[in-house]
Amino acid sequence: MKFLFISKNINLNKYSRILDILKEYGCNYSYQNSMELSSYEAFDFLVIDWECINLKTYKHHTPYIILINSETEIDTEFNDERCMGLVDLDSNLFALKSVFSLIIKSIICYNDGNCRKIVDFLKTLPTGVIIYDKKGKITELNSIAKEILSIDISEMNSESGVISDFQTIQEDGSKIEQQDFPVMQVVRNKRSSLNRIIGISHGRLFFKWIKIDAVPFFDSNNEIQFIYSIIEDITQSRNTHLKLEMAIDNMDALVRQRTTALVSARALTLESLATLSEFRDNETGDHIRRTKFYFKLIVDKLRKRLKYSDEEIVQMWSSAPLHDIGKVAIPDNILLKNDSLTDEEYEIMKQHTIHGNKALVRISECKDDDSYLNFAKEITLFHHEKWDGSGYPYGISGDEIPISARIMALADVYDALRSDRPYKKGYDHEKVCRMIIEESGKHFEPILVEIFNSNNEEFDYIYNRSIEEKNLFGDF
Numbered sequence: 001m002k003f004l005f006i007s008k009n010i011n012l013n014k015y016s017r018i019l020d021i022l023k024e025y026g027c028n029y030s031y032q033n034s035m036e037l038s039s040y041e042a043f044d045f046l047v048i049d050w051e052c053i054n055l056k057t058y059k060h061h062t063p064y065i066i067l068i069n070s071e072t073e074i075d076t077e078f079n080d081e082r083c084m085g086l087v088d089l090d091s092n093l094f095a096l097k098s099v100f101s102l103i104i105k106s107i108i109c110y111n112d113g114n115c116r117k118i119v120d121f122l123k124t125l126p127t128g129v130i131i132y133d134k135k136g137k138i139t140e141l142n143s144i145a146k147e148i149l150s151i152d153i154s155e156m157n158s159e160s161g162v163i164s165d166f167q168t169i170q171e172d173g174s175k176i177e178q179q180d181f182p183v184m185q186v187v188r189n190k191r192s193s194l195n196r197i198i199g200i201s202h203g204r205l206f207f208k209w210i211k212i213d214a215v216p217f218f219d220s221n222n223e224i225q226f227i228y229s230i231i232e233d234i235t236q237s238r239n240t241h242l243k244l245e246m247a248i249d250n251m252d253a254l255v256r257q258r259t260t261a262l263v264s265a266r267a268l269t270l271e272s273l274a275t276l277s278e279f280r281d282n283e284t285g286d287h288i289r290r291t292k293f294y295f296k297l298i299v300d301k302l303r304k305r306l307k308y309s310d311e312e313i314v315q316m317w318s319s320a321p322l323h324d325i326g327k328v329a330i331p332d333n334i335l336l337k338n339d340s341l342t343d344e345e346y347e348i349m350k351q352h353t354i355h356g357n358k359a360l361v362r363i364s365e366c367k368d369d370d371s372y373l374n375f376a377k378e379i380t381l382f383h384h385e386k387w388d389g390s391g392y393p394y395g396i397s398g399d400e401i402p403i404s405a406r407i408m409a410l411a412d413v414y415d416a417l418r419s420d421r422p423y424k425k426g427y428d429h430e431k432v433c434r435m436i437i438e439e440s441g442k443h444f445e446p447i448l449v450e451i452f453n454s455n456n457e458e459f460d461y462i463y464n465r466s467i468e469e470k471n472l473f474g475d476f
């Protein structure tokens with residue numbers, strides 16, 4: 001048999017599956033890139049790509065099928081009796097074979113009414129083939145079908161054509177009654193049945209999942225001559241698929257469980273460390289909580305400029321309370337001193353940045369997944385660095401200072417300036433605003449000062465709210 005492919009872009013890879021089937025069936029094929037060129041009489045069948053179909057120019061009787069892709073939107077109804085159907089190139093091999101069996105039926109019926117010859121030809125096809133008579137009784141099986149069903153024709157009930165002792169079920173496990181078997185639907189409706197998957201068992205001997213369909217062959221009076229069915233054993237692939245689905249479900253549940261546990265463990269670690277920090281510092285826990293809110297406020301306004309995931313952003317502001325954790329290593333006489341520090345004491349005090357970072361590095365060395373501490377490590381080490389390079393411990397400047405530490409610097413200083421300390425009174429919001437704006441490009445990154453300036457009322461609100469709560473509820 002000779003097939004003509006019509007496609008604008010003749011791409012052998014695109015058609016490789018259908019070409020494989022054509023080769024399998026011993027057919028020849030040619031190509032052309034539009035519908036206008038050829039004399040179609042030389043071909044038994046046309047295979048036309050949806051993109052170049054032009055039925056107005058197609059006046060011949062050669063039957064055709066249309067190739068589509070799964071995303072193709074079909075907006076035309078094909079009532080053309082020459083059209084044998086649509087073949088989705090993405091569909092599975094079994095579906096392609098089924099359509100191809102329709103093509104062959106059509107060609108053979110066009111060319112030859114000899115029933116025996118057709119049946120003999122069909123049985124040679126490299127797939128499981130069952131032939132039924134017009135009442136749906138099995139009359140012949142090819143060797144592949146015998147192998148799939150592990151039966152011989154002699155085992156069948158000669159009256160009904162039903163295989164004795166065979167049970168069949170639907171995919172949902174319900175029993176298939178004999179009248180609902182695909183071949184019986186064909187007998188009743190005189191139409192091809194679609195691919196179906198059924199489970200078939202023979203006592204306790206075996207259970208298989210098979211794909212099956214059935215195609216009627218008609219005589220010139222439009223009466224069914226015989227019915228042809230392709231079967232394929234999909235037990236193995238289906239079982240593998242089911243096992244895979246179960247494994248994926250289990251894995252999902254496990255991952256969800258582990259993630260919840262991990263997130264809780266991380267949050268707990270950060271919280272515990274922050275609490276530790278509060279114990280030793282003469283700054284109150286309120287300072288630690290407020291700086292987290294200021295930090296989050298700045299990060300939210302800066303969100304679009306930051307190349308971090310949502311999860312990383314949460315990790316970033318959750319790490320803010322740890323900024324002074326290194327103060328646990330500073331001696332009491334310096335940390336708790338009610339007066340200004342001497343130069344020597346101040347040098348020791350500056351070391352809290354390095355102590356804090358070292359402590360977190362030690363913690364991460366004991367954990368498999370320590371990435372959530374990365375921001376905390378940056379913040380502890382660099383939160384006293386200044387934009388112009390005049391800060392400590394290293395005197396780095398500008399972009400050399402990680403963004404988390406740049407944000408922390410502003411949040412920390414705003415709150416420190418507002419707060420009463422044993423050695424000074426806190427300043428009011430307006431004065432602190434002026435002081436921060438004055439430090440733009442010096443202590444702080446200008447863009448952060450701009451964000452602060454445009455949202456300064458919210459900083460004031462966070463501070464005042466915290467003081468009100470403290471007056472209402474005391475330290476908590």
Ligand SMILES: [Fe+2]
Pocket residue numbers: 323324352383384
């Ligand atoms: Fe600090």
Ligand SMILES: [Fe+2]
Pocket residue numbers: 283287291323324412
């Ligand atoms: Fe602080």
